[in-house]
Amino acid sequence: MKHLFTIHSHITFLAAMGTIVYENIATEEVILITGSGYKPKLSAAFKGKVVKAHDSLEASYSLLDKIKNWNYTQSVHRYINQLIGTDDFRAYVDTMTVFNRYLVMHPKCQQFHIIEEGIVNYADYDDFRLWTADLRQFQWQWKGFGDSKQMLNACIRLLRGRSLRLLAMPIHPNLYTLHKGVNAYCFSDFAFQYTPKSQKQILNWNALTTYVNLEPSDYKDGSWFWIGDALCKSYGISMAHYESAMAQWVEKINPNKEARVIYVKFRGSESKEEKDLTLQYLSQYHFTIVMIPAHEIMELVFLQYKHLTVCGIASSLLIYAHLIGHATYSIYQYIPDEYGVSLNKSYSNMSKKVGFIS
Structure with a gap:
């Protein structure tokens, strides 16, 4: 077997x-x-x-x-x-x-x-x-030439042997x-x-x-981390709301602007403006920024070190850090509740049950 x-x-x-x-x-x-x-x-x-x-x-x-x-x-x-x-x-x-x-x-x-x-x-x-959610890409609707590519792809899927019943799963x-x-x-x-x-x-x-090959790293117990994700891109959160949330969040976690090192890992799907705003506010509040390599497995970092502080928006890594026993902080609570039922169901209810947002 x-x-x-x-x-x-x-x-x-x-x-x-x-x-x-x-x-x-x-x-x-x-x-x-x-x-x-x-x-x-x-x-x-x-x-x-x-x-x-x-x-x-x-x-x-x-x-x-x-x-x-x-x-x-x-x-x-x-x-x-x-x-x-x-x-x-x-x-x-x-x-x-x-x-x-x-x-x-x-x-x-x-x-x-x-x-x-x-x-x-x-x-x-x-x-x-x-x-x-994914079925919108298989709809047979013609509203103008902007739908040409979607219609062509739908036809190709069927011609290549994918049945409508299978695509509807x-x-x-x-x-x-x-x-x-x-x-x-x-x-x-x-x-x-x-x-x-x-x-x-x-x-x-x-x-x-x-069965995992653990590689040595230079982190220490008590380190701080920022974890990026695709929330803003996925739900169309405005940069004005994102900047406001960042401003409120950094003021809460470091009001005295104490000098700290923070390790930053972006997901890669963030816009340049979002990345720049993140780094700008971290720097303004006296965080020394160290970028984390893309290949780093953060879940294993969380397992190897103690008393970490993990920050971000709503990445699943905040959930895992919380479950492993670390402190977690999110700017999600400062984003206005005006981005629809999907965002609310996906994150608000979940954060209350899991408790990863501090």
Whole structure:
């Protein structure tokens, strides 16, 4: 029996490693399917395989390969069959992407489960519009030439063998754990809040390092961190509101402008203006800024050091820092409540239950 994990980020990698330890899975039977160019930091104890995701390979196909693999359904099945050979398998997926839908419906897939992906697993998804959030890209509507690209992509998806029924499956992973037999492997009971407790498997933070290659770092106990995220971009939060929130927040946490070192990690999706405003206010309040490398796995940093102070907007890293036992501060509370039901359900309710906003 093979065990196939789809991962694309630090937290999905750690969730996969935690699940392997939790279920005592022999790593020789594990295949990590890595997307978005992610490269997991594995120790020598891990004996499984690491392969690029199908869509990553497809992006580098020659013209001849693209013609041979025009039928997406057949191409995906060939890819999966090459991985598993004659074996059956269990799938552990992060989100229900189109590839993952094929993976869990493969004839050799005996069972599938969901592993923690991040903040999406903590949000209050009780609104139907949130369950169908990704379906807007498959709508057949013509309102003008601005919709031409969307219509063309929709036609290409169908011509490449993706059925409307498959495309209509929800992308959000939480929904699938409402079905009996589908477990949610997560780091706290706050995640997957509508999932039955019998199907919620809580992973041990301290077990994560079993198969992870820990690299030395220069942080110290008591360090301060700023963690960026995509909140402003995702919900269209104005820079005026963001600047006001930053101003109020720094005044609260460091009113006397005490000199401190703060380690900063941007997600990468922030605008230049957002990054500049963040650094500007940190500097004005006498924070010495040290940028964190993009490859740093912050969850492991939180595990290795004590009494940290982790700040940001609403990144899932604030949740993990809080769960591990560190102090957390967020500017979210200073952003006006005028950005719609989606933002409120995704963050306001969650922050109250998890308690990561100080």
